[in-house]
Amino acid sequence: MTPRPRPLVIIAALVILAVTALPALPGRAAPLAQALRDTGTIRGRVEVRRPSTPPERRPNVADLGAHVAQSDVSDRLTSVVYFDSAPRTAAAPVPGHAVLDQRDERFVPHVLAVTTGTVVDFPNSDRIYHNVFSLSKTRPFDLGRYAAGRSKAIKFDRPGIVRVFCDIHSHMNAFILVFNHSFFALTDAEGRYRIDNVPPGSYNLVAWNEGVSSGPQPVVVSEGGEAELDFALR
Amino acid sequence: MKRALRALLVCALALSRQLPARAQALPSEPVSIADGHVTISGDVSAAFGGADTGFFNYTDYEHSALRVFRVDLTTAVKLNDHVSMLGEVRTENVGPLQAYAFYLRVRPWARRAFDIQAGRVPPTFGAFTRRIYASENPLIGYPLAYQYLTSLRADALPINANELLGMRGRGWLSSYSIGNPVPAAGLPLASGFRWDTGVQVHAGAGLVDATVSVTTGTLSNPLFRDDNSGRQVAARLSARPIAGLVLGTSAARGPFVTATAARGAVGAGRDGEFTQTAWGADAEYSRDYYLVRAETVFSEWRVPAVGTPVIDAPLRALASYVEGRYKIRPGLYAAARLDHLGFSELTGSGVRTTWDAPVTRLEVGGGYSILRNVLVKVSGQHNTREGGRVTSLNLVAAQIVYWF
Numbered sequence A: 001m002t003p004r005p006r007p008l009v010i011i012a013a014l015v016i017l018a019v020t021a022l023p024a025l026p027g028r029a030a031p032l033a034q035a036l037r038d039t040g041t042i043r044g045r046v047e048v049r050r051p052s053t054p055p056e057r058r059p060n061v062a063d064l065g066a067h068v069a070q071s072d073v074s075d076r077l078t079s080v081v082y083f084d085s086a087p088r089t090a091a092a093p094v095p096g097h098a099v100l101d102q103r104d105e106r107f108v109p110h111v112l113a114v115t116t117g118t119v120v121d122f123p124n125s126d127r128i129y130h131n132v133f134s135l136s137k138t139r140p141f142d143l144g145r146y147a148a149g150r151s152k153a154i155k156f157d158r159p160g161i162v163r164v165f166c167d168i169h170s171h172m173n174a175f176i177l178v179f180n181h182s183f184f185a186l187t188d189a190e191g192r193y194r195i196d197n198v199p200p201g202s203y204n205l206v207a208w209n210e211g212v213s214s215g216p217q218p219v220v221v222s223e224g225g226e227a228e229l230d231f232a233l234r
Numbered sequence B: 001m002k003r004a005l006r007a008l009l010v011c012a013l014a015l016s017r018q019l020p021a022r023a024q025a026l027p028s029e030p031v032s033i034a035d036g037h038v039t040i041s042g043d044v045s046a047a048f049g050g051a052d053t054g055f056f057n058y059t060d061y062e063h064s065a066l067r068v069f070r071v072d073l074t075t076a077v078k079l080n081d082h083v084s085m086l087g088e089v090r091t092e093n094v095g096p097l098q099a100y101a102f103y104l105r106v107r108p109w110a111r112r113a114f115d116i117q118a119g120r121v122p123p124t125f126g127a128f129t130r131r132i133y134a135s136e137n138p139l140i141g142y143p144l145a146y147q148y149l150t151s152l153r154a155d156a157l158p159i160n161a162n163e164l165l166g167m168r169g170r171g172w173l174s175s176y177s178i179g180n181p182v183p184a185a186g187l188p189l190a191s192g193f194r195w196d197t198g199v200q201v202h203a204g205a206g207l208v209d210a211t212v213s214v215t216t217g218t219l220s221n222p223l224f225r226d227d228n229s230g231r232q233v234a235a236r237l238s239a240r241p242i243a244g245l246v247l248g249t250s251a252a253r254g255p256f257v258t259a260t261a262a263r264g265a266v267g268a269g270r271d272g273e274f275t276q277t278a279w280g281a282d283a284e285y286s287r288d289y290y291l292v293r294a295e296t297v298f299s300e301w302r303v304p305a306v307g308t309p310v311i312d313a314p315l316r317a318l319a320s321y322v323e324g325r326y327k328i329r330p331g332l333y334a335a336a337r338l339d340h341l342g343f344s345e346l347t348g349s350g351v352r353t354t355w356d357a358p359v360t361r362l363e364v365g366g367g368y369s370i371l372r373n374v375l376v377k378v379s380g381q382h383n384t385r386e387g388g389r390v391t392s393l394n395l396v397a398a399q400i401v402y403w404f
Helices: A007-021 A026-038 B002-016 B161-165 B259-266
Strands: A041-049 A081-082 A097-099 A102-104 A106-108 A111-115 A118-123 A130-134 A141-146 A149-157 A160-166 A175-180 A184-186 A192-198 A201-209 A216-221 A224-229 A231-233 B031-033 B038-049 B068-077 B083-092 B099-105 B112-123 B197-207 B209-215 B232-239 B247-253 B274-285 B290-301 B315-329 B334-342 B343-347 B350-352 B361-372 B374-385 B392-403
Touching: A041 A216, A081 A111, A081 A175, A081 A192, A111 A118, A111 A184, A111 B392, A141 A149, A141 B274, A141 B315, A184 A192, A184 B392, A201 A231, A216 A224, B161 B343
Parallel strands: A041 A224, A041 A231, A097 A118, A111 A175
Antiparallel strands: A041 A192, A081 A184, A081 A201, A102 A106, A118 A149, A130 A141, A130 A160, A160 A175, A201 A216, B031 B038, B038 B068, B038 B392, B068 B083, B083 B099, B099 B112, B112 B197, B197 B209, B209 B232, B232 B247, B247 B274, B274 B290, B290 B315, B315 B334, B334 B361, B343 B350, B361 B374, B374 B392
């Protein structure tokens, strides 16, 4: 009968393995650190020049009473700036996890940008039913009706733009932009964006807002440098 | 219908040019102007169906719900946080524009669900009237309670039971001896296509909503100007006890016979006696990919007893339907509705039968969304009626719907 290895023996073996392996790690990490030092940054601003109006409900005259008005337009000013194609040296994007909440009869956030393979959760944080769906060619889906506290998820495998709606509340809509690379950024409240870790080279960037895109704009990133590129969307 | 289809395409193209290019070619959101103070939305639908020789789907003598091109434009003008004006104009088959709704909505406390609406207001009674638009109707036909024309009229009265029984199954064009002698369409139990004029108060608290209104016309005969001395009082109570479940009950009562017709039957000053009283109950449950609705409407009309054999009891009708919708895949659904309209019995000369011919309808169909706001529907109907010239009729129809 073969004696079973004791736990202490296993732990000792693991410690020896770790001690012998440690000196090799800095040598392996060095090329990666050097590569990051060599990359540059693109930053700039997206100006949305057309007027942004709050998402209005359809004026359903058959309703017996009014609904509380939504007046926030800030989320409609969020733009996405992205490379029209990934740098040749770029690694494949790492699939992530994102959340598109349904809250106060709105999708939060209104714009979501993810990489291919990302799973997006759609929790319902309202007291009423919602029915999230999309008829986009990139990823058509219909999650059906589900109540508060429940969530359903969709994996986005193909790059493209997915327009998301609620089948019950026609004023609810959102955009999910799916990229097959990780070179994109959302603008902040002032319209500023920043894309880091860009390998040196020449690229074309596109700015997008509410379904309107700029043409591809060329930009050159030098080794460890910072390039600036502004957009104006009408 | 070719003209209707052309007009639909012209409308869609015209509307698509109103907004900048977005993710899809046609606008999918209401048009908002004047810094959000004015919001305009629209519904455009064109239905193409077989010839309804039995007038099962007619909403009046000229229009069948299965063969109609309809454009609705709705506008909300927000004067401030408390006061809005709402209006809707409609045209059918490229006819003249008609004001379907036009009322003032006052919300005294911006954060409280308490509203006062005055003008040509939405019907207080029932559930279906909240989803009368083609984009919200899973099928093409309408529930019998809100569309089917009974043989009863507000402006013309039968002189006796025989005359009424002679019009069984002829609600699309009935005529009587008293009042207006011109043949015209009869009354539905509740009109889904005309709105009443008056004042409406709505309050919501938590899971319960209540509405009360006083209007000039009645459920079956809504009016812009009153034609008799009475008013209709209507009320509705609805509750949402759990997510996805809506239960409602409604009631309405008001004089429906015109003063002229009542005077012709029993003399002046008695038009307030001839009332329509209606009760309704409705339920809706939805979850995941299915939706089930049921509604029943009971109506009782009191008409003058003039000649023999007399109409010695109120004329009653009961309409009930159950409908369901199931989403098969994104953009595609199947739907069905089973509907029955029955009538109370009346004794004529040597015969006792229902005062109008009972109708049963089964409609099965489905829809496919080409775009989020462009829907194509197809449905088939099997109609049966226990009287009239056509007692059984199968109809097939298609409808295209665009809304923004």
